[in-house]
Amino acid sequence: MSTLKNVRFGLIGAGRIGKIHGENLSTRLPGVELAAIADVNLTAARDLSHKLHVPAAYSDYQTILSDGAIDAVAVCSSTDTHAQIIIEATAQGKHIFCEKPIDHNLEKIDAALEAVEKAGVKLQIGFNRRFDPNFRKVREMVAEGKIGKPHILRITSRDPAPPPIDYIRVSGGIFLDMTIHDFDMARYLVGSEVREIYVAGGVMVDPQIGEAGDIDTAVITLQFENGAIGVIDNSRQAVYGYDQRVEVFGSDGMVTVLNNTPDTHIYSAVDGVHSSKPLYFFLERYTESFIAEMKEFVKSIRDDSTPPVTGIDGRIPVVIGMAAWKSYQERRPVLISEFTQ
Numbered sequence: 358m359s360t361l362k363n364v365r366f367g368l369i370g371a372g373r374i375g376k377i378h379g380e381n382l383s384t385r386l387p388g389v390e391l392a393a394i395a396d397v398n399l400t401a402a403r404d405l406s407h408k409l410h411v412p413a414a415y416s417d418y419q420t421i422l423s424d425g426a427i428d429a430v431a432v433c434s435s436t437d438t439h440a441q442i443i444i445e446a447t448a449q450g451k452h453i454f455c456e457k458p459i460d461h462n463l464e465k466i467d468a469a470l471e472a473v474e475k476a477g478v479k480l481q482i483g484f485n486r487r488f489d490p491n492f493r494k495v496r497e498m499v500a501e502g503k504i505g506k507p508h509i510l511r512i513t514s515r516d517p518a519p520p521p522i523d524y525i526r527v528s529g530g531i532f533l534d535m536t537i538h539d540f541d542m543a544r545y546l547v548g549s550e551v552r553e554i555y556v557a558g559g560v561m562v563d564p565q566i567g568e569a570g571d572i573d574t575a576v577i578t579l580q581f582e583n584g585a586i587g588v589i590d591n592s593r594q595a596v597y598g599y600d601q602r603v604e605v606f607g608s609d610g611m612v613t614v615l616n617n618t619p620d621t622h623i624y625s626a627v628d629g630v631h632s633s634k635p636l637y638f639f640l641e642r643y644t645e646s647f648i649a650e651m652k653e654f655v656k657s658i659r660d661d662s663t664p665p666v667t668g669i670d671g672r673i674p675v676v677i678g679m680a681a682w683k684s685y686q687e688r689r690p691v692l693i694s695e696f697t698q
């Protein structure tokens with residue numbers, strides 16, 4: 358029997374993603390205990406704690422932070438709360454898993470990262486797609502030189518349906534809400550930083566998204582520091598389901614990942630050849646990755662090692678997202694260095 362003490366977690370935010378992490382922390386991760394759940398909506402915290410047999414539910418996350426028996430927090434509340442919660446958690450010596458994005462404001466992100474650095478606690482950002490077995494394989498093959506020198510990256514990332522307009526209004530825009538995952542994947546898969554970005558975008562799915570000051574469709578070209586070029590295409594609505602494909606093409610070959618489907622049957626009949634649609638959305642498509650990212654976070658606490666997705670990894674895609682918005686508005690290529698100098 359293991360003599361290691363359980364890592365005790367508090368969950369902050371019991372919404373869509375909080376439910377996933379809550380369930381994983383309480384049922385799927387060995388050596389981990391989910392001790393408490395907090396949500397400003399106390400009913401949401403209570404409902405989830407009953408479902409997962411978690412002993413404590415609060416409306417104020419401070420109660421979790423001041424509990425000396427809790428080692429780590431999973432921050433799954435709305436984005437506008439993340440930076441403040443990170444700062445307060447560091448003051449109590451908690452390790453922090455924080456959902457993406459850290460914030461929409463670089464000054465707030467920097468204040469949070471400085472607090473983490475000073476406190477010497479672990480911080481991991483929830484860029485879960487890095488932990489998807491398919492995408493991880495692509496990264497490994499690129500890193501091993503299997504495709505030679507990377508020349509072209511292609512990411513297709515289309516949601517099955519847009520979120521509610523109220524969500525769009527506070528989302529920070531498509532680039533900080535949705536494409537931010539693709540920006541993270543781009544630098545992860547190619548193994549190089551983005552140097553320049555150019556965006557063509559528009560409102561093609563729902564005029565209300567345009568009225569809210571956002572766009573719903575984009576084609577983004579990227580120039581990387583290592584000379585590779587990339588293209589990301591986004592839509593808030595793919596009528597056939599969640600479309601998540603990547604390809605890296607290089608001097609010695611190509612590696613491609615297609616969509617995951619619930620089954621692989623192919624039905625052929627007089628009216629055509631049919632197969633299953635892609636898995637519906639992120640909850641279904643990225644199930645394994647949410648478990649794997651949290652396992653690695655716990656491992657970094659146990660081993661006292663650097664988490665696999667650091668605070669800087671959380672900051673860089675926000676900068677790329679800001680550059681993307683500037684490129685769309687000014688209709689010109691934008692250097693990432695315009696935001697870092």
Ligand SMILES: NC(=O)c1ccc[n+]([C@@H]2O[C@H](COP(=O)([O-])OP(=O)(O)OC[C@H]3O[C@@H](n4cnc5c(N)ncnc54)[C@H](O)[C@@H]3O)[C@@H](O)[C@H]2O)c1
Nearest residue numbers: 370371372373374375396397398433434435436456457458
């Ligand atoms: N990694 C991913 O794939 C992924 C997927 C979805 C959401 N997210 C991120 O997770 C975060 C939450 O998104 P969601 O879709 O779960 O939102 P949601 O609205 O479903 O849930 C957020 C919850 O946080 C609670 N909350 C708000 N302020 C709080 C506070 N001060 N203290 C405690 N609880 C508070 C709300 O009451 C709500 O229950 C966002 O930052 C989002 O970008 C990441």
